[in-house]
Amino acid sequence: ISKESNRLMNLVQDTLLLTKQNHRIEKKKLELAQLIQNILRTSGPQISEKMLHVKTQIDKVQLKTNEAMIYSIFENLIENAIKYTPERGQIFISLQSEKGQIVFSVSDNGPGLTEIQKERIFDRFYRVDESRSEVKGTGLGLAIVEKNVQELHGTIDVVSILGKGTTFTVKL
Numbered sequence: 001i002s003k004e005s006n007r008l009m010n011l012v013q014d015t016l017l018l019t020k021q022n023h024r025i026e027k028k029k030l031e032l033a034q035l036i037q038n039i040l041r042t043s044g045p046q047i048s049e050k051m052l053h054v055k056t057q058i059d060k061v062q063l064k065t066n067e068a069m070i071y072s073i074f075e076n077l078i079e080n081a082i083k084y085t086p087e088r089g090q091i092f093i094s095l096q097s098e099k100g101q102i103v104f105s106v107s108d109n110g111p112g113l114t115e116i117q118k119e120r121i122f123d124r125f126y127r128v129d130e131s132r133s134e135v136k137g138t139g140l141g142l143a144i145v146e147k148n149v150q151e152l153h154g155t156i157d158v159v160s161i162l163g164k165g166t167t168f169t170v171k172l
């Protein structure tokens with residue numbers, strides 16, 4: 001079995017697991033800044049390989065939430081920014097607490113998306129330019145992100161300009 005189908009199976013399993021958990025989502029108090037630092041540490045090799053400039057502005061925020069879901073949201077959005085931004089690109093990650101809301105955003109100065117692409121990126125298995133893309137993926141990441149955000153009663157939106165970059169913002 002190829003590495004890619006293994007990855008696909010893992011993602012499908014994650015999704016099924018999360019669906020099963022829906023009835024009783026376990027929540028605990030989490031240091032969100034810590035989670036983001038862990039993700040960035042894990043992504044360290046790709047960040048240095050692509051010589052990406054990653055800037056962060058991360059408030060110390062605690063939230064009672066489901067760890068697997070919030071981790072998956074942060075990880076998929078950060079991973080996408082790293083994957084789709086070309087070498088020496090810039091990524092900005094911010095986490096802020098505003099009026100009792102938590103606002104998490106990931107911006108990059110990567111390829112950006114057209115209006116039509118923007119409407120489809122949350123669809124399962126959708127990938128921009130699948131045939132030409134050298135970047136591997138299954139097209140499930142954002143579908144999982146959207147599902148988890150809904151599960152946590154939050155919102156996600158995307159602002160993107162073709163050729164300039166993309167910003168995903170999650171409010172919880």
Ligand code: ATP
Nearest residue numbers: 080081084121127128137138139140141142143166
């Ligand atoms: P997977 O996350 O399952 O490994 P994937 O990254 O292709 O695969 P998604 O995360 O769902 O899947 O993203 C869907 C598509 O949206 C991507 O294939 C890519 O074309 C586009 N996309 C996602 N994030 C960005 C981004 N930050 N900049 C430009 N395009 C993006």
Ligand code: MG
Nearest residue numbers: 080137141142
């Ligand atoms: Mg992805």
